Amino acid sequence: MRRRMGKLLPLFAWGSTLTLLAAIMTIAGYLLVEGMPALDRTLIFGDTPPLAALLLRRPVFGGLLPAIFGTIALVVLAVAWAIPLGVASGIYLAEYATTTAKRLLDPAFDILAGLPSIVVGLFGFAVTVFLNRHFSAALHPCLLVSSLALAFLVLPYIIRTTQTALEELPPAIRMTGPALGASRLQNIRMVLLPQALPGIASGVILAIGRCAEDTAVIMLTGAVAAAGVPRSLLSQYEALPFYIYYISAQYTDAKELATGYGAALILLAICLALFGLAFWIRKGLDRRALAHF
């Protein structure tokens, strides 16, 4: 029996991996087949000349450029809010928190990670309405609110990955800095964080993907169907996930639906580019660590 299990388990593991790989290939292939025909200059720039559109000299109507700019701005802003807060909280949990504090905070962050995004969106919307009524009428759903709500959504990923990456460092590495005279802060900054960087980077990559795909949060906090390229943090904006949702729900003909697939392909490309950027920054940090004084 045990021998049979010993043969079956690797087979099952291989089968599962292959199924997953096949699913990914199928989705990517399907998107390519359906979306590629729609991918042309008009899909992105509409009738506006590309250079004038890219330099923001002329507005783009009927093209995805505002949604592309909106998505990139949204993801970059959300991750920029979430990284410092998330990494700092992860460091606190791994390096400073007492057992009691951990016992209280660990489940709290787990619950936060499990919050449905529509609830986070609703919370962001409610806070904005409250601030609008009681503090400033200038505050309304906009890019800033969406990015803050998304940051709140992805914070648990960054906190958890930072905490785990630090906690899993072996004692020998943990003691290297102090053995050479490093203070606790120096040890965290100069030894532990650089060693934990790959783990933290995987949390950031997860966060990027989550920010780029989320529709529920942005629907309630500032994304609209037609707003043009966002000019400030307080502008409403267009975003690719919202466009994909909108088109797939409201399309009138196959050509219009194909633009949704095209938008999905562009969204995937943006995600890949942002993942690449995250890897590149990580490599850069590694190189800096190696740099000669």
Add this chain to the structure above:
Amino acid sequence: MDQWKIETETLSFAYNGREILTNASTRFTENAITALVGPSGSGKSTFLLTLNRLWETLPGGSLSGRVRIRFDGQSHDIYEPGYPLDRLRRRVGMVFQMPNPLPMSIFKNVAFPLLLAGERDRAVLAARVEEALRRVHLWREVKERLNDSALALSGGQQQRLCIARALVPEPEVLLLDEPTSSLDQRAARAVEELLVNLKERCTLLVVSHYLDQVRRIADRVVELSDGAIREGR
């Protein structure tokens, strides 16, 4: 008469409630090599960690008793409240069983303790790094690739690099936890020679499982058994 450098007095240590050291009282002579021997799990490595308070970086430990170390002719109780740990650990260096270079360049690894202490003068850093690497006979092997990652060095080279790094702050005591266990015979012999040369300026405590090695390098042997100290030769 030989002067003592380190004195432990009724030193007991427990980890997560399990007693590892029991009333360990002994003295270690200045500028000598003392080998700590004993079976696995007898508390040798833990004993070393109590001499620079490094055990405090890991959760779950508790200690009672006293450790006094003579610095500049004066006896210091290192467990006195508020005793500066960074200064203690610069004076009591440590080399671990497995080489633990940091993922940075060879140069930066060796200069690391100086950088921690705030030294930024490139000329001073370069001179101290070269001196430390020469002392461990590694300079000739790495002088052309100081900017390469220290992780690219062989095991023996990495361990010598770690010893060089521990020597950079000019420690008065060097604790070595089985420093040759991951090295081949030739590299181990090179490290042994190095340790014998170092005792002129350092007090060395070496945990070792190899009796031949102990015979070759130790001036005194201290045996630990079930957390208690038994004197050797």
